[in-house]
Amino acid sequence: MTAYLGHGRSPAVLHAEPPLRAVGHSPAFQKILRLVARIAPTDHTLLITGPTGAGKEIVAQLVHQQGSRDADGRFIDINCGAIPEQLVESELFGHTRGAFTGAAAERQGYFEMAAQGTLFLDEIGEFPLSLQAKLLRVLETRTFRPVGGQEQRPFTGRIVAATHRNLEDLVRSGRFREDLYYRLAVFSIDVPGLDQRRDDIPALVHHFAARESTPPRFSAEALERLKAQPWPGNVRELRSLVSRIAVLSDETEISLGILESFLTPSAEQALPSDALIDAVLRLDEPDKMALVERLLIDRALSLNGGSKTAAAAMLGVNRKVVERRLLAREKSRTAVDECMIAGRRMLERGEFRESAATLRRALTLLDGGNEHLPTRKLRFELHRMLAVCYRGIYGWHSPQAQAEHEAALRAGQGVVDSIELNSLMFGIWSVQLMMMQLFSARATAQDMLKLAHTTAHPAIHAEAQFALANTLFWLGDSEEALACLALSKLLDAEPAERHSAQGIDLVALAQTFAGLASFQTGALARAQRMRELLAQRCTDPEASMFDRAIALQGAAWLACLFEDTQALGPMASELAQLARDHEFGFYRGVGEIFCGCHMAALGDPEPGEQRMRVAYAAYFVEQGGALFHSFQAWKRAEALLAAGRAADSAALIEQALEIAQSHHERAYLSELMCVGGLAKQMLGDLDGAEDGLRSALSTAQALGSVPGRIRAATHLAELLYQDGRRRQAVSLLEKSIQDVERVVPYPALTRALQLMEQLKPRDLSVPTVGEVQHGI
Numbered sequence: 001m002t003a004y005l006g007h008g009r010s011p012a013v014l015h016a017e018p019p020l021r022a023v024g025h026s027p028a029f030q031k032i033l034r035l036v037a038r039i040a041p042t043d044h045t046l047l048i049t050g051p052t053g054a055g056k057e058i059v060a061q062l063v064h065q066q067g068s069r070d071a072d073g074r075f076i077d078i079n080c081g082a083i084p085e086q087l088v089e090s091e092l093f094g095h096t097r098g099a100f101t102g103a104a105a106e107r108q109g110y111f112e113m114a115a116q117g118t119l120f121l122d123e124i125g126e127f128p129l130s131l132q133a134k135l136l137r138v139l140e141t142r143t144f145r146p147v148g149g150q151e152q153r154p155f156t157g158r159i160v161a162a163t164h165r166n167l168e169d170l171v172r173s174g175r176f177r178e179d180l181y182y183r184l185a186v187f188s189i190d191v192p193g194l195d196q197r198r199d200d201i202p203a204l205v206h207h208f209a210a211r212e213s214t215p216p217r218f219s220a221e222a223l224e225r226l227k228a229q230p231w232p233g234n235v236r237e238l239r240s241l242v243s244r245i246a247v248l249s250d251e252t253e254i255s256l257g258i259l260e261s262f263l264t265p266s267a268e269q270a271l272p273s274d275a276l277i278d279a280v281l282r283l284d285e286p287d288k289m290a291l292v293e294r295l296l297i298d299r300a301l302s303l304n305g306g307s308k309t310a311a312a313a314m315l316g317v318n319r320k321v322v323e324r325r326l327l328a329r330e331k332s333r334t335a336v337d338e339c340m341i342a343g344r345r346m347l348e349r350g351e352f353r354e355s356a357a358t359l360r361r362a363l364t365l366l367d368g369g370n371e372h373l374p375t376r377k378l379r380f381e382l383h384r385m386l387a388v389c390y391r392g393i394y395g396w397h398s399p400q401a402q403a404e405h406e407a408a409l410r411a412g413q414g415v416v417d418s419i420e421l422n423s424l425m426f427g428i429w430s431v432q433l434m435m436m437q438l439f440s441a442r443a444t445a446q447d448m449l450k451l452a453h454t455t456a457h458p459a460i461h462a463e464a465q466f467a468l469a470n471t472l473f474w475l476g477d478s479e480e481a482l483a484c485l486a487l488s489k490l491l492d493a494e495p496a497e498r499h500s501a502q503g504i505d506l507v508a509l510a511q512t513f514a515g516l517a518s519f520q521t522g523a524l525a526r527a528q529r530m531r532e533l534l535a536q537r538c539t540d541p542e543a544s545m546f547d548r549a550i551a552l553q554g555a556a557w558l559a560c561l562f563e564d565t566q567a568l569g570p571m572a573s574e575l576a577q578l579a580r581d582h583e584f585g586f587y588r589g590v591g592e593i594f595c596g597c598h599m600a601a602l603g604d605p606e607p608g609e610q611r612m613r614v615a616y617a618a619y620f621v622e623q624g625g626a627l628f629h630s631f632q633a634w635k636r637a638e639a640l641l642a643a644g645r646a647a648d649s650a651a652l653i654e655q656a657l658e659i660a661q662s663h664h665e666r667a668y669l670s671e672l673m674c675v676g677g678l679a680k681q682m683l684g685d686l687d688g689a690e691d692g693l694r695s696a697l698s699t700a701q702a703l704g705s706v707p708g709r710i711r712a713a714t715h716l717a718e719l720l721y722q723d724g725r726r727r728q729a730v731s732l733l734e735k736s737i738q739d740v741e742r743v744v745p746y747p748a749l750t751r752a753l754q755l756m757e758q759l760k761p762r763d764l765s766v767p768t769v770g771e772v773q774h775g776i
């Protein structure tokens with residue numbers, strides 16, 4: 001077996017070995033054992049994290065042993081960092097005969113060898129980025145194709161991965177794919193270092209001592225001393241110490257004094273070199289040797305006032321050596337500039353892949369440079385351009401582009417203009433929002449606010465508050481969204497004011513979300529006022545086409561909520577048309593959805609639903625977006641219901657609720673539940689319908705959604721009435737609409753009031769037959 005398998009040992013067939021003993025009584029370790037027992041019988045992928053030597057592999061072996069897999073299943077241990085990149089594919093997947101020069105015979109890969117067993121991918125953080133997509137594919141499809149082979153083969157084993165690195169950091173810096181990370185970390189176990197579970201030390205010492213031919217016995221003081229000792233190498237270091245003592249000590253009874261003689265570093269060890277080297281090794285630089293050399297030269301130069309001769313003497317080398325190294329650095333700096341210029345040119349020509357490769361090269365060259373201001377600015381610019389490339393290649397929502405944006409943000413902190421930083425953050429935020437990663441979007445908006453506070457720049461402040469308000473609206477917190485919009489001061493703007501640093505009409509967007517959030521909180525007159533302001537903006541001859549699309553979106557959305565079909569029609573078609581002509585993909589989707597709503601409202605529910613479905617798929621889902629999900633699902637399910645397709649409507653709602661829940665999207669949650677209840681009613685499941693409508697009502701109440709409350713209460717009251725529970729219906733309806741503003745026309749409210757009229761005139765003191773039956 002190849003040397004990079006495991007840590008120098010061949011893949012073990014564990015059932016032939018004595019049973020594993022993993023020792024530890026500490027609560028932390030016991031928790032790990034409980035997790036292992038729970039996870040082992042499943043087939044899920046597992047990620048084990050923890051510092052080096054802490055016992056990640058032993059945990060993986062436990063999972064393997066306790067798993068429900070075939071008793072003959074092997075435990076194949078692969079050290080990902082040790083496989084040369086060009087061999088990874090054939091080593092993992094195997095190859096056919098003649099697949100490449102030197103492939104004289106067919107060879108099984110580890111995926112095949114694992115059979116029903118476990119493939120332990122140790123040091124997964126070192127897995128080459130270029131091959132991560134292939135690994136992800138195997139995890140997703142559970143099939144693989146040998147190099148040079150035609151057919152897919154099934155992978156029947158289990159994957160356990162481990163790393164001592166922080167994979168989330170690697171994802172952020174673009175060195176590890178986010179999708180692969182999430183796929184691996186279906187379950188994860190963190191094995192803490194020994195300093196987090198010192199109570200395990202005595203048991204481990206006894207365990208390791210017992211394995212020696214002459215087992216040493218440690219006194220109570222010695223064990224206490226070991227518990228107090230730092231263990232940077234964790235269990236592995238402790239095991240080595242016990243072995244060293246067993247072999248070298250003349251005594252088998254190990255007193256505190258004897259132990260101290262093994263703990264006291266030798267003169268050679270006493271040098272701080274280990275700590276120093278450890279610190280260097282922890283630095284996030286790929287080429288540590290070059291790094292040490294650079295640091296040494298820089299320090300020597302600075303200690304000697306820049307004199308190369310004195311620095312060289314201090315370093316014990318010839319002056320020419322120092323000069324050559326400095327010259328090489330200079331040259332690489334020139335090479336960075338050249339790559340940057342070439343990369344930018346390619347980018348301008350739309351040659352994204354070529355540009356990305358060139359820019360990446362520049363970044364690699366830059367890794368050898370200092371982190372002074374110009375270098376950091378350069379790094380910022382390179383990451384920013386790379387993000388543009390990846391957006392071009394993989395789409396605006398790609399994790400690669402996001403990772404580059406974030407890397408740019410880190411590099412740019414404190415070195416680029418705060419407006420520039422803010423616009424980058426706004427870009428990150430808008431992608432997170434489009435993908436409905438609402439918690440991340442909220443965190444980004446909060447970071448923008450922090451930046452706004454430090455710079456005291458009103459435009460940055462307005463944008464940050466707007467971003468937060470917008471995110472909070474989707475999270476279902478309309479009250480808070482309104483508070484942020486008030487703080488943004490965007491709603492106090494003069495009518496003609498529009499542009500933010502982003503070049504978009506932020507005032508219209510603020511009016512839109514103020515309208516939507518006011519509507520949700522029942523401030524209907526205010527929502528109507530925002531609608532009027534937006535309608536005025538739509539006709540502003542000064543507005544750019546993009547700004548007009550923004551205003552049309554807001555006005556049409558509110559018209560739709562107010563059920564103003566007459567106003568909705570022309571605005572929806574104008575938005576769809578304008579967005580088509582100017583290729584505003586997102587607004588095209590929004591326009592089409594409103595057109596579908598309009599068709600359904602005019603009595604054409606099936607074609608209306610189809611238009612919404614097609615638009616959502618084309619302009620949102622296929623672009624990787626998830627924004628607007630609940631709204632379109634609500635409107636489509638309503639249309640399906642109007643077309644008499646209750647089963648389809650119920651199925652759509654069920655799926656939509658799951659998706660909304662996974663995104664924490666709560667803006668139209670109660671509306672979705674309400675249609676779900678109505679669909680059940682149409683299907684004859686009256687209990688299910690009542691439950692659904694009650695959930696819709698309580699959700700609306702919890703979220704403070706007044707329109708949701710009115711709708712759910714009206715339908716529930718109708719249902720109760722039909723079921724003979726008139727008094728309950730009246731009281732429920734009364735409670736739900738008593739405090740609602742009645743100054744502007746709102747059809748849902750009118751329907752509720754009409755129902756109230758219809759239900760009320762009878763003498764409420766006489767119970768109906770249904771009420772008697774229900775024991776009310």
Ligand SMILES: Nc1ncnc2c1ncn2[C@@H]1O[C@H](COP(=O)(O)OP(=O)(O)OP(=O)(O)O)[C@@H](O)[C@H]1O
Nearest residue numbers: 021022023024052053054055056057058164235236
């Ligand atoms: N709880 C334990 N009980 C018994 N032995 C243990 C325990 N934890 C770790 N060991 C032993 O300590 C040594 C290091 O453990 P292991 O190889 O599992 O660590 P690791 O976290 O995978 O390290 P690395 O990150 O360096 O690969 C091994 O010899 C292992 O058998």
